[in-house]
Amino acid sequence: MEFLDFFYFISGIQTLIITLIFFFYKSKKIKVNRYLGLFFLTLLIEIIIHFIYQNTNLKSVYLNPLKFNFLTTVLLLFYVVKISDLKLKKRILYLIPAVIEFLFFSIIYIIVLIDDTIISDQSIKNIFTTITYFSVGFNIFISIKTIRIINLHRKFLPQFYTNTKNKSLNWITVFCSFCIFYNTGIFIKILLFPWNKQIMLFLFIINILILYYISIASIIQINIINYVKIKALPQNTKQTKSEDMELILAFEQVEKFMKEEQLYLNSNISLTMFSKTVNISKSLISKSLKEKGYDNFNGYVNTYRIEGVKKLLLNESYKKYSIVAISKEVGFNSRASFYKNFKDRVGISPSDYINQN
Structure with a gap:
């Protein structure tokens, strides 16, 4: 695992650089690129916390409130929505799960700081298992929704650009497909093989590959103008096909x-x-x-x-x-x-x- 941690560390350095680029580089679409900046910032924070925990093994670090299981993919969705000029009704609803997660772990974190024996190791495992079930379903839902919007964006791209090369957001479609695969794998692992180290290793490798891919793909897109003017879509999917x-x-x-x-x-x-x-x-x-x-x-x-x-x-x-x-x-x-x-x-x-x- 030390060998993989090394590559994880390299990915962290890469993520740090890309985060700084998206926040401070004056690109042609600087405002919308800030969503990608926030997206990579959440990944960066999780990588930093991972290494701190690996070196300290402190329960308080493990239970810190800076977790983004319900936020990272939403930021990518917001980026795609902005590029496609969509108006998501009740946008705040997409952020509620992340807010709940933050408040929940803030309470847990304070409790652990006061007395780390109050919450047993088994209780912690149960908490993370439950949250993982919810986050897996949520991230798959957000990924599918993002892919659907990208398909609409791709369909109408030729109406705005003669040359559509590198403008179709295929890199995000690939990432979302990986995300669906990865989260499905996490679900199967927890459900059927909770202690299987080979599956954990495989998913860890997939995680590193996804991070590396989206880092490179996103930086290539930084100055590519691919806005389309698609007005607000009906958000009630039960009534609108x-x-x-x-x-x-x-x-x-x-x-x-x-x-x-x-x-x-x-x-x-x-x-x-x-x-x-x-x-x-x-x-x-x-x-x-x-x-x-x-x-x-x-x-x-x-x-x-x-x-x-x-x-x-x-x-x-x-x-x-x-x-x-x-x-x-x-x-x-x-x-x-x-x-x-x-x-x-x-x-x-x-x-x-x-x-x-």
Whole structure:
């Protein structure tokens, strides 16, 4: 184990350096990188406490309140959420388990400082076994949630960047997958093989490898800009399915391109052409539009065109143009189609609209 402790020590030095970098290096995304700084700080503190306990074997060190079983993965989740521009409702709830853990061990720590014989070794084992069960389930849940958000981030990344190389947060997906595997291993070990030293050694090696991997991967990402503007997602997963989230995000991208690029002005715009432009499948676009009450893609486009016509009809600069000419200006290529759509959506003819305004 001394050989492994040496590598653990080297990982600690590496973690210290990376923690300082994330806190003090003025990167292009310094604010969001501070979540990674806090993430590595929790790892660093645990490594330091590990070595202090190895050299002192004091019960008070072992039971200190600076434990982050319920915080480390949450900080990584917050980093991914920030990168993805999500708004987690009731964010404080994700921190409550960590607060409870800190308060609980603070009480235990004070008791041990007063008299370290009050709490028996067996009681300590039972405490840590119980906390480990809860933390394993919690960390697996947070890791799965983080992976789901990363998948959404990856899906919409091409809408914001032509070159998506190294922007997709795959390194965090790998880490979260390792985290799920590691915590599952911890659960199996406690449940079936509580005293098996080979399993303990294997999990210890996995822990060191995970720490080394995420240290290198995170520092590579420090200056890579990979924000995407995904608005708040519904957080009630009992009522909102992942496919509903996908429809919401798809419609947001459709709206973004239609408004910013004014693609409705192109009289030849079609669902196929639009799908290639926004890099979203035709079926997903159609489903997202129907979810918002539109009959089809053409109906959605014509809604924008009619709004454009209404503005131009009342614009003094366009008084010299005929109504049909104005309709062509916003993308209509058929007089009949224009008059029908205008009457259906406004309720009156273009002439009556001008007279009434």
